Amino acid sequence: MKVDQIYTGCLAQGAYYIESNGEVAIIDPLREIEPYVNRAEKEGAKIKYIFETHFHADFVSGHVTLSERTGAPIIYGPTANPSFKAIIATDGQEFKLGDVIIKVLHTPGHTMESTTFLLKNESGKDYAIFSGDTLFLGDVGRPDLAQKSDITQDDLAGFLYDSLRTKIMPLADDVIVYPGHGAGSACGKNMMKETVDTLGNQKKMNYALRQDMTKAEFVKEVTDGLTPPPQYFPLNVKMNKEGYDNIDTIIEKGTKALNPEEFETIANAVEALVLDVRHQNDFIKGHIPRSIFIGLQGGFAPWVGALIKDVKQPILLITDPGMxxxxxxxxxxxxxxxxxxxxxxxxxxxxxxxKEFDTISSISAEVFKTRLETENVEVFDVRKDAEYTSEHIENAKNASLEFINDYLSEIPKDTPFYVHCAGGYRSVIAASILKSRGYHNLIDVAGGMKAIREAGIPLTNFVCPSTLKNK
Known part of the structure; x- marks a missing residue:
């Protein structure tokens, strides 16, 4: 038996390849399926099953394309209702894979169809769980993504409490936990940086698995501090439930080479968003006016989803050669x-x-420190609220990047202001959005909070009265 976690850092997502005696199961595959197909062919194995832990909201799974390519059935847990052909398994149903067994544990809570898959080894012993978004390391899945209006987040949190205590916690401590996501995913609040653990350690470390926790306490802790989910989540759920175009078709259309005249003509004709995915330092030095920067070298896909509202938005790309x-x-x-x-x-x-191009004014943290000491400057910190609360420049205002458009009325258009983040990536995203909205009086602080600390700029960890409020 082989179990491989295929982890994609950009999405903080774990897909899984399980092989036994020439038969393969894939759990929660990414949309580009070639790595799974090629791996099975290389090992002389056949992909027999495709398991989906739930209808994912934060990414489009590769289940439909992989099933079409291999003939392997797609398997969901109880209550799932996809538009395409799939096996809707019953709670406790078992699927034989070579010499091992994969058992269905219906664990509603993150969503109603959420399911954990229990892998039993060749001896029939419980070996590992593939918990999707039911159980993360250090956290559990957010319970506010219900697709039906009559199910509240408190209802889902209550279901999740029961699922954990009746299906997960009774399992042996040596069972391995393979979660659907790790730190950085918007599907949870406070995940550990590790991506594999034992259930026994999670029973000690994970607040949601406390033995003495009441359901009311669980609901309160799980729902406390939830920020609004990214706007693309329901659109991804819809695609995962109803199907989508083959990725080869998407690649062929998206990699059409355009000369500057063709590029400009199409951009104007269809009101395409010009998305620049180079490094932020290159974007600062020069970019197409009103283009938006979201660099491939940062948290690219989640930031695209958080900041571009419509998945059908026409997009034109500025990339480094070959990317x-x-x-x-x-x-x-x-x-x-x-x-x-x-x-x-x-x-x-x-x-x-x-062609006309634009730049972004950017200064070092050392120059910024001098200006803070000698001028009356206005500073906008575009990190997340929790980052800001933990430590920030005194009198800086918090304008979290994911909600940057909600703060526009608070940002001056006529006087200079400064933007910074943790390391320089998010502040350039924010700067590009603001410039596209007509704010050309901004100045980026290169290197963000890391450089600010190194420059010795005084910081405070108290939320000051000038903090902007989310609209």
Missing amino acids: EEEAVIRLSRVGFDNTLGYLAGGFEAWKSAG
């Missing part, structure tokens, strides 16, 4: 399938064609 297909694939992972092409030759081709 066009990578960008299209990573957009498709979160359901953004309407990429129309990329600028051949990149930004340099745009400049060489004599």
